[in-house]
Amino acid sequence: MRPALIPPALIPSVLFALVLAACQPSPPAAPETPAVATGASTTAEADAHFLDLAQRWLDKSLELSPIAATQVGDHRFDSHIDDLSQGGRNRALEFNRKMLAELDAIEIPSLSRENQVDARILRNKLRYDIWTSETLQSWAWDPQVYSQLAGSALYGLMARDFAPMPERLRSATARMQQIPTLFAQMRQNLDSARVPKIHAETVSRQNAGVLSLVDELILPNAGLLQGQERRQLDAAVAVLREAVDEHQKWLDETLVPDARGDFRIGETLYDEKLAFALDSPLSRQEIRSRVEADIRRTREEMYEIARSVLRDRDDAPAKMPDRPSPEQQQAVIEAALELAYADRPAREEVVELATRSTEEATAFVREKDLVTVPDEPVKIILMPEFQRGVAVAYCDPPGPLDKGLETFYAVSPIPDDWNDDQVDSFLREYNTRSIHELSIHEAMPGHFLQLAHANKHPSILRAVLYSGPFVEGWAMYAEKVMADAGYMDNDPLMQLINRKWNLRAMANALLDQAIHVDDMSREEAMKLMTVTAFQQESEAAGKWVRAQLTSAQLPTYYVGYSEHLDLRAEIEQRESKNFDLKSYHDQVLSYGSPPVRFVRQLMLDEPIR
Incomplete structure (x- = not known):
């Protein structure tokens, strides 16, 4: 679930952040519940009111955002897509304002502690959505809002067996019939003077991707529909193909040539967005100071590890002093990393290695008793063909409302059409130890294990509005x-690769703000990634593009990681000799996936704020 490696359409948190609008006409709204007055009665009464508000928000927001509803496992609206017309956006905005006003009327300290957390999470979500619609206005300048919704509309229906295939095909037919309207809304809403060139070009390249979903996921199953239903599906496919072609012409002949917006969102918007996206007390300046210090410390650790690896080798660098110059430090670390890069699987062994490394990591976690391991095993699957070539693996959990479905650790074989140079570059970055590292992150004891624990928490709201920094940081x-x-076995090259992956997250956090606030150039960004953080050229080039296309998401890894480390250090210090690592991990994971600051306040019985 590491978004650096997952296509954007697979990330529910990204989808939620992009959803700004409503769908089809809805039934009459439920009667309003009176707000809790100041000095209100009991905690039980306040909790009952908040839970009613939260349920009404969840029901209506998913009705207004049918594609997100499918992603999180609410399938009442699978035959609809989002309405991004001005009327649809206004309906969503009015609903969010109404919910925020009602929530602000509740005295949050009067709630139970768990509900205080959920109330503050919901408040941040409502304020973020209102700000996105009114201030950031991504619907007016970011064509990805529309292209990601179009792809997710079909992928969310077809990727999982949450219902019989004929039922999902009927929903897909209905959505294919509506996607041309989404394209028309995109053409109506976008102001080419505000659209960055990189955004327009990226969406132009991706536009036909929605048809790959049709060809690879829908049509191979279309024979399960008969008669009129099959004819409707075929007609919807034909209309969609024509709409995609028409849209491509507009993208290539109108949007791309006229796009002249700045992809850098600037200091004011960036700081406001960062505060919403992270929901953390850490400011941009504090993040930068921490990152710069951690980069220096991590490179010093890498140098010492590299010296130990190279010390008795004939091909070691000539100078490895205790106090190296920057050039000496760089040369020694690079020389040791080359040893790790040389140990890599054959192109046909990547899937087998990912599978084996997950099994080994699971056995190690059990042996060391690091955390309670869920009874259900992670299911390793072959990555769908249309997703291959972007990442070697990713964690693909079901939506939080899809109960009883499996979590997949999807592993990709290297595409058959890649040449030797492409394979070599890919496997240098995703060498044997990196794939072990990736299996730890995505499966055990990373995303799979954390989400298995989180799913046991009773709050549906908290599951739907999970914290990206908590999840990625864990x-x-x-x-x-x-x-x-x-x-x-304390393999020093594994320690070296671990720190290289940490450097990647640190570079992500620094890169994001440096590009959008400090006007970092491509040359400076590439130097940060390839020299300071030791990334391969192709990996860094892709990250430069991603950093232009997004903002305030790349720091989530480092910020969450830092907060988890800070929390553990504080608890260790408080409990001293009584600290038990497994008990600590189980307790942290028992709260679901809220922002880490709330976990700290719950664990230490401090005021929720």
Whole structure:
């Protein structure tokens, strides 16, 4: 679930952040519940009112955002798509304002502590959505809002067996009939003077991708529909193909040539968006100071590990002093990393290695008793063909409302049409130890294990509005836990790769703000990634593009990781000799996936704020 590696259409949190509008006409709204007055009665009464508000928000927001509803496992609206017309956006905005006003009328301290957390999470979500619609206005300048919804509309229906295939095909038919309207809304809403060129070009390249979903996921199953239903599906496919062609012409001949917006959102918008996206007390300046210090410290650790690896080798760099120059430090670390890069699977062995490394990591977690391991095993699957070539693996959990479905650890074979140079570059970055690291992050004890624990928490609201920094930070923290526990027999090259992956997250956090606030150039960004963080050229080039297309998401890994480390250090200090690592991990994971600051306040019985 590491978004750096997952196509955007697969990330429910990204989808939720992009959803701004309503769908088809809805039934009459439920009667309003009176707000709780100041000095209101009992905690039980306040909780009852809040839970009613939260349920009404959840029901209506998913009705207004049918594609997101499918993603999170609410299938009442599978035959609809989002309405991004001005009327649809206004309906969503009015609903969010109404819900925020009602929530603000509740005295949050009068709620139970768990509901105080959920109320503050919901308040941040409502304020974020209103700000996105009114201030950021991504619907007016970011064509990805529309292209990601179009792809997710079909992928969310077809990727999982949450219902019989004929039922899902009927929903897909209905959505294919409506996607041309989404394209028309995109053409109506976008102001080419505000659209960045990189956004227009990216969507132009991706536009035909919706047809790959049709060809690879829908049509191979179309024979399950007969008669009129099959004819409707075929007609919807034909109309969609024509609409995609028409849209492509507009993208290539109108949007791309006229796009002249700035992809950098600037200091004011960036700081406001960062505060909403992270829901963390850490400011942009504090994140930068921490990152710069951690980069220096991590490179110093890598240098010491590299020296130990190279010390008795004939091909070691000539100079490896105790106090190296920057050039000496760089050369020694690079030389040791080359040893790790040389140990890589054959192109046909990637899937087998990912499978084996997950089994080994699971056995290690059990042996060391690091955290309670869920009874259900992670299911390793072959990555769908249309997703291959972007990542070697990713965690694909079901929506939080889809109960009883399996979590997939999807692993990709290297595409058959890749040449030797492409394979070599890919496997240098995703060498044997990196794939072990990836299996830790995505499966055990990373995303799969964390989500299995989180699913036991009773709050549906908290599951739907999970914290990206908590989730991604935990997966990074899990990598460190395994390294500290001696995974792979204290292999120093594994320790080196672990720190290289940490550097990637640090570079992500620095890169994001440096590009959008400090006007970092491509040359400066590439140097940060390839020299400071030791990434391969192709990996860094892709990240440069991604950093232009997004903002305030790349820091989630590092910020969550830092908060998890801070929390553990504080609890360790407080409990001293009584600290038990497994008990600590189980308790942290028992709260679901809220922002880490709330976990801290719950654990330490501090005021929720």
